[in-house]
Structure formats: C-alpha cells, structure tokens
Amino acid sequence: MPFLHFKINFNFFMENTQAHEHEPKTLSGINPVIIFGVKGLGKPALEIFKQNNIVVYGFLEEDKTLHNTEIDFTPVLGNPEDEGFLKLIGKKCDAFVAYDDNKVRRFFTKLLLENRKVQPTNAIHPQAIISSSVQFGHGNMFNAGVIIGANVVMDNHIIINSGAIIEYDAKIGNFAQIGAKAIIGAECVIEENAFIGAGAIITGGIRIGKNARVGAGSLVIADVKDNVTVFGNPAQKV
Secondary structure (H helix, E strand, C coil): CCCEEHHHHHHHHHHHCCCCCCCCCCCCCCCCEEEECCCCCHHHHHHHHHHCCCCEEEEECCCHHHCCCEECCEEEEECCCCHHHHCCCCCCCEEEECCCCHHHHHHHHHHHHHHHCCCCCCEECCCCEECCCCECCCCCEECCCCEECCCCEECCCCEECCCCEECCCCEECCCCEECCCCEECCCCEECCCCEECCCCEECCCCEECCCCEECCCCEECCCECCCCEEEECCEEEC
16 A cells, blocks of 8 residues: 555654654644634644644734634634744644745744744644655645655645645655645655646656746646746746
8 A cells, every 4th residue: 555644654754754853743642733824824724733633722813903803713813923922832832834925934934943942833634645654844734635655755844735746756845835736746856945836747857946936737847947937838937
C-alpha cells in the first residue's frame, strides 16, 4: 500500500523527520489553537482543525470590524499583535498563521518566534493522504484530498490546496503555495515562495524558481527561472 492515512503515521513523523532543525508538530495530541487571520486561509484552517477534533480558541485578526464577531461559532478575539492574546501561545496553546499573503505570513511567523519562541503548528486535513516517508516542517497547511508521494521533502509554511498531487521525490521550499488540483511531477523542485496556480501541471524533473509564478491551468515542460511568471499550454513567460 503506497500511501497511508496521516493519522496512522504521526509517530513516524515525530521520530523520523530529519530535514529540519526542529521536529514538526502533528495534529494528533495537539494543544488548542489560535488562528492568525480570518480572511484568506482562516476559514479553511478552522475547518481542518475541527475535522481533527482540535479546539480552536479563536481568531486574531487585523480588521477591527471583525473583532467581537464569530466565524462558525468561533470568536474573533482581537488584534494579532495584542500582547494580551500573544501570551496565551506557548506550552498549552498553539498558533497557526492563516494569512495567504506571504509577506504577512512571514511577519507573524517571525513575531511568534521572537515573542513566544514557538513555530506555528501544521494544519492537515484528515482526508489528506501522505506517504510514510514524507518529511516536512512547521506551519504547513494540507487541505482535503491532497496526495503526497514517497520521499517528498517539504520545508515550512507551505500551502497545498484541495486535491493537489505531489509526486514522489519532489522538493517543496519554504512559503511555496500549490493551487487546488495542481499536479507536481516526480522529482520536481519548487523553490521558496513559488506559486503554482490551480490545475497547473508541472511535468517530472522540472525546477520552479524562487518567487516564480505559474498561472492556473498551465502545463510546464521546462524549468522556470527565479522571479519569472509563466502561463499557458505549454507555459510561456508573460
């Protein structure tokens, strides 16, 4: 059986993830969570934690108009830079940064590390299918229907949206984002901060450079350099 359900394999990840300085937390036995950000990835993250029977204390959100409201019966507590809320995060409460803007996600990830000496937890849907040989770090989000193949190595703060497939021996860098139902071929390298649009196909062995962007539905059959945007079938620079 090439893939095993994530919950079956949480002990493997805790004992065998060697690619990162700190071992990642998994969702089994996790502390209650505070989610940074309502908009963007906030609601999907809330659904993932609920599906895993994880208590979510509430959201922290910059938009003051959302303070003291509720999202699916979960309160929006206040501002994510409020020390009164930040001090809750630590040994008994974890955090997940759910902003989809990488600049904002980087800011709050740094804030958590500097103020609370913690890394964001992972948000992994119970319907994600992850090979037992996969390695990954902190702050990642894998949504429903994601399939991740053997020997894939992923860094930190990666977003993989619903139904995306990562084939064997691929490598995914920090803060990369993979759109819904995208396919990353075997032995591909997706560098830091790269964006792969929904439904895009990256054929095997291709490198997508740092900060590169691949448009939705594109077919990529050649390497994409750093900071370049491509689109089309086959994908061309735009």
